[in-house]
Amino acid sequence: MSMLSLFPSSLQPGSAGGPAAAAAEPLRNLPEDASLAQRGKALVLYLAQTEVHTYAFSVAANVILSLFPFIVLMLTLAREVFHSPAMVAVIADEVRYFLPAGQDFVIRNMTILSRAHGGVQIASIVMLLISSTGVFMPLEVALNQVWGAGRNRSYIMNQLVSLGLAFAIGTLTLISISLTAAQHSLLSFLFLGNTDNVVFAFLAHWLLQISAVVISVLIFLLIYWVLPNRRLPIVAVLPAAVTTGLLWEVAKRIYIALLPWLDFRSVYGPFSVSVSLMMWAFVSGLLMLAGAHYSASRHTLRLAREAGFQPHNDPESDI
Numbered sequence: 001m002s003m004l005s006l007f008p009s010s011l012q013p014g015s016a017g018g019p020a021a022a023a024a025e026p027l028r029n030l031p032e033d034a035s036l037a038q039r040g041k042a043l044v045l046y047l048a049q050t051e052v053h054t055y056a057f058s059v060a061a062n063v064i065l066s067l068f069p070f071i072v073l074m075l076t077l078a079r080e081v082f083h084s085p086a087m088v089a090v091i092a093d094e095v096r097y098f099l100p101a102g103q104d105f106v107i108r109n110m111t112i113l114s115r116a117h118g119g120v121q122i123a124s125i126v127m128l129l130i131s132s133t134g135v136f137m138p139l140e141v142a143l144n145q146v147w148g149a150g151r152n153r154s155y156i157m158n159q160l161v162s163l164g165l166a167f168a169i170g171t172l173t174l175i176s177i178s179l180t181a182a183q184h185s186l187l188s189f190l191f192l193g194n195t196d197n198v199v200f201a202f203l204a205h206w207l208l209q210i211s212a213v214v215i216s217v218l219i220f221l222l223i224y225w226v227l228p229n230r231r232l233p234i235v236a237v238l239p240a241a242v243t244t245g246l247l248w249e250v251a252k253r254i255y256i257a258l259l260p261w262l263d264f265r266s267v268y269g270p271f272s273v274s275v276s277l278m279m280w281a282f283v284s285g286l287l288m289l290a291g292a293h294y295s296a297s298r299h300t301l302r303l304a305r306e307a308g309f310q311p312h313n314d315p316e317s318d319i
Helices: 034-046 049-079 086-099 105-115 118-147 156-191 198-226 236-264 264-306
Strands: none
Touching: 034 156, 049 086, 049 105, 049 118, 049 198, 049 264, 086 105, 086 156, 086 198, 086 236, 086 264, 118 156, 118 198, 118 264, 156 198, 198 264, 236 264
16 A cells, blocks of 8 residues: 555645645555665666656756855955955865866966956845756656645746745855854864964864854755745654755765766866766756655655555555
8 A cells, every 4th residue: 555545635735725734646656654675666766767867957057057156246245245265265175175176277267267356246145046947847846746745836937936045045054154154264263373283273163063053954955845836844844854965975075086987078068067067966956856745755754654554445545
């Protein structure tokens, strides 16, 4: 018996106003007492779907389009608004931390662009607004399918939600950069300005890592919680956000270790940096969708256990 049979037909995917008890299409054949192995098999089958790869590639392309304007905007705010060389340094450190390849190339060119005339900053904001909505539109469709939302938002509502998420993520990133810069200044004060030593470098590195992991988890949490077109309790997506954020860090290290074997430079030459970033964005998109599937299956199984595994007697609901 599938998990869908636990609930009346009024709670099935596609019904108007169905609550969070409705199971999604990718979970349709998953039994209510599914083991970890069965859930893992369902996840693998989900990630093997053509649509999932289409969504991931679409997200990856728009992430690359929005990444560089986003970095330019952060550098401009740090330099022109906050007048903080410490924040500029933290942004450079975080770019080195988050990107798996071409870090110095990206930092050097983004720094040059952020110091250009005001037209560059305006163009960056416009491109960021356009590309960020391109990131969240396919993600909403994918998450709606995972969670069994009856319908997608209208185009206008999707744009508004996407802009809100882009603003929230930018604000979180700016707060993280400010706090990390403050921590770095405090650490430098505690070391009496003697920052050229192993202990300071070790502490500064781990502070940056902790800050980066926290911001990654919060970004995943926002996307998982806000983007689906249905109301979800935050406890339904929080474990998946934490798990995905940690796995994303592990996956990045594995990807960096594999880059010499992939040898993009011999195939793509000067475009190898863009290809490396595109492939990493695609892997990140797949990982994000895997986390959404994990959260939906986990939450639905929990609801099934709370229902006492009592199947609904209406034969029409056993679909």
